[in-house]
Every structure is written in structure tokens, then in C-alpha cells.
Amino acid sequence: MIQASGLRKVYGNTVALDGVDLHVREGEIYGVLGQSGAGKSTLLRCVNLLERPTAGTVTVAGQDLTALRSGDLNRARQRIGMIHQHFALLSSRTVAGNVAFPLEVMGVPRAERERRVTELLDLVGLSGRGGDRPNQLSGGQKQRVGIARALAGNPSVLLSDEATSALDPATTQSILSLLKRLNTELGLTILLITHEMNVVKSICDSVAIMSDGRVEESGTIADLIRTPGSRLTREIFPLPEPAPAGSITLTFTGDPHQPVVSEVVRKFDVDVSILGGSIENLAGSAVGRLRVSLSGDEEASALDFLRARGVVL
Structure with a gap:
């Protein structure tokens, strides 16, 4: 138009x-x-x-x-x-x-x-x-x-x-x-x-x-919101910058209330520490952003699982 x-x-x-x-x-x-x-x-x-x-x-x-x-x-x-x-x-x-x-x-x-x-x-x-x-x-x-x-x-x-x-x-x-x-x-x-x-x-x-x-x-x-490094995402979800070494920021663009993190812990040999996060309503849809630290032998597999579930890393 x-x-x-x-x-x-x-x-x-x-x-x-x-x-x-x-x-x-x-x-x-x-x-x-x-x-x-x-x-x-x-x-x-x-x-x-x-x-x-x-x-x-x-x-x-x-x-x-x-x-x-x-x-x-x-x-x-x-x-x-x-x-x-x-x-x-x-x-x-x-x-x-x-x-x-x-x-x-x-x-x-x-x-x-x-x-x-x-x-x-x-x-x-x-x-x-x-x-x-x-x-x-x-x-x-x-x-x-x-x-x-x-x-x-x-x-x-x-x-x-x-x-x-x-x-x-x-x-x-x-x-x-x-x-x-x-x-x-x-x-x-x-x-x-x-x-x-x-x-x-x-x-x-x-x-x-x-x-x-x-x-x-x-x-x-x-x-x-799905674009890594987006300025819009950073401004909507103002997590502390710079991110701590080894931390990962997860963006949930589907249903942010799904227990994805607990699924990761149950399925893989990893520990998850939550460092910060929030949920926002964007034009009628809920979007979540979470900063975590993952450690363990199956960290790579856990990240692959998150990507497969539609989580943006």
C-alpha cells in the first residue's frame, strides 16, 4: 500500500x-x-x-x-x-x-x-x-x-x-x-x-x-523477534548487557508458557541456571525471552532440541 x-x-x-x-x-x-x-x-x-x-x-x-x-x-x-x-x-x-x-x-x-x-x-x-x-x-x-x-x-x-x-x-x-x-x-x-x-x-x-x-x-x-541480535528484541526485553560469559538468550515465539526448559532438564544431562527473563504481549501474542546458563555433557543436544521446538537462540 x-x-x-x-x-x-x-x-x-x-x-x-x-x-x-x-x-x-x-x-x-x-x-x-x-x-x-x-x-x-x-x-x-x-x-x-x-x-x-x-x-x-x-x-x-x-x-x-x-x-x-x-x-x-x-x-x-x-x-x-x-x-x-x-x-x-x-x-x-x-x-x-x-x-x-x-x-x-x-x-x-x-x-x-x-x-x-x-x-x-x-x-x-x-x-x-x-x-x-x-x-x-x-x-x-x-x-x-x-x-x-x-x-x-x-x-x-x-x-x-x-x-x-x-x-x-x-x-x-x-x-x-x-x-x-x-x-x-x-x-x-x-x-x-x-x-x-x-x-x-x-x-x-x-x-x-x-x-x-x-x-x-x-x-x-x-x-x-526471531532474528538473533535484533535491536527491537533487545529494547522490548532489556536484559542486562553484556551477557555473562557462557550464557544463552532464548526467545520463545510460540507459547512462552510451555515447559520447554524443564523438558530439557528431564531429557538431557544438563543443568540450567536462569539468569533473567520476561514475557511481553506483542500485538495480542505472548512472547518470552529468557537468559540461561547451560552446563553438562549433553549441552549441544539440548540446544538442538530447543531449536527444534522453535526457540530462537
Whole structure:
């Protein structure tokens, strides 16, 4: 659904993006994770060409946006919704007026606008609040208005620019749950940027980790968790580094509650010392990581057994 190839963005002497490739499949929630200055926001704005890249191409739903002229580009953007970090609501308009604004720009007749606004406010859990002003709403409610507005044009792609960073943890979770529901019910492809690992853990199917304008690693959460040495795995499961000499880190990507370690002890002549570990819920699936020390005559056979059971070493 979204493909960026060789994206480069330069501001004077500052290289904000340096050869970024991004491949987002239709219907997935894709997170771009990184600290301030990593290039996340610039990448997001290049996807809908609010920033035109210095080099490279951006294709959305089969259209090369970088090749479109102004009028065609504006029409293509109508299929790309955008959620902003600080809501970006018009204080002079009601909630309904804010949601209706993009429909007015698109020339949608009044009766159809009103029907669509009512539908959207109900979808995001704000039924009956259309006559309120933004200053009467909580932060979470303001973001729900922003989401409804982003959905006004029936987009196939939704871009989220740190949509939860200004919210408290409970409200953040409610907004993430809403985005996940919209992804499932509407088939929306969602590209979100965040500096919060919890956002990635909660709803993302895939992730790209950025630093200094480059993508350090990318892929599905499941594939990265299975990749030895993955930065994502290290950040989700922050075991003490460096690992003690002779220790082994085991990653369980199936059912982490299966008694695999006790099976090893029963089947092989080995001793297992547990040095640390944890279980995390990643997009609805439990994943475990355990650091152990193995010793004994059948250590090699025990490791082969673990690999055969799907444990990543």
C-alpha cells in the first residue's frame, strides 16, 4: 500500500532522511520508532508529500505521488488521512464543523456532509457531541475528533503523527484500541510514528526503527523477534548487557508458557541456571525471552532440541 524507495531529504546542510526504504502492506499497522531527530516526522510528511523529498519516490496505492502535478496530487491526498500530535482542531468551529471541514473542501453537498459527520462521530465514540467546541473536550476526545476528521474522505491510508504522545496512559490505550478497531473494521492501512515502545507493542504488525535519518532495521514484529541480535528484541526485553560469559538468550515465539526448559532438564544431562527473563504481549501474542546458563555433557543436544521446538537462540 505504501512504498518509499531511496528517500532522501536535505535541509541546507542537514540530512533529515538518508536513503530510506519503506514497504507497508495493505491492511497492516506499521510503526516507525525512533527518538527525537531520528527523521520520523520528515518521513511521514514525505509519504503524503507535505514535504517533497530531495530524492527518491513515494508510491501509495499504486500511484507514484512524486510524479503527480498539483491538482492530481491534491486528489490523491484525499485518500490519505492524517492524525496530528496536538489535534490541530479549529477552535472557531464546533466538533461537527471540524469533522465536516475536509468534506467542504472536497465539495460534498451539505446533506451528505451532515450524514457523514454523524456517522463518523458515532464511529469514534462521540455521538451527540457535534455541537460542542474543542475547548469543552478532554485530550482524548479531541484526538477522537481528529481521527473522525481524518476519516472524512474515506481514506485507504491513515497517517498518525505521534497521535498519543500528548495523552495520559489510560487515554493512550483507548486511542490505540480505537485505531486497532478502525484497522480491523475498515481495512485501513495505518502508518504511525512514535517514540514509545508501548505503542509498537500494543498494536503494530510491523516496525521500522530509525536513527539519524536511516532505517536501522525493519520487518514484521514476528520476524524481528526471531532474528538473533535484533535491536527491537533487545529494547522490548532489556536484559542486562553484556551477557555473562557462557550464557544463552532464548526467545520463545510460540507459547512462552510451555515447559520447554524443564523438558530439557528431564531429557538431557544438563543443568540450567536462569539468569533473567520476561514475557511481553506483542500485538495480542505472548512472547518470552529468557537468559540461561547451560552446563553438562549433553549441552549441544539440548540446544538442538530447543531449536527444534522453535526457540530462537
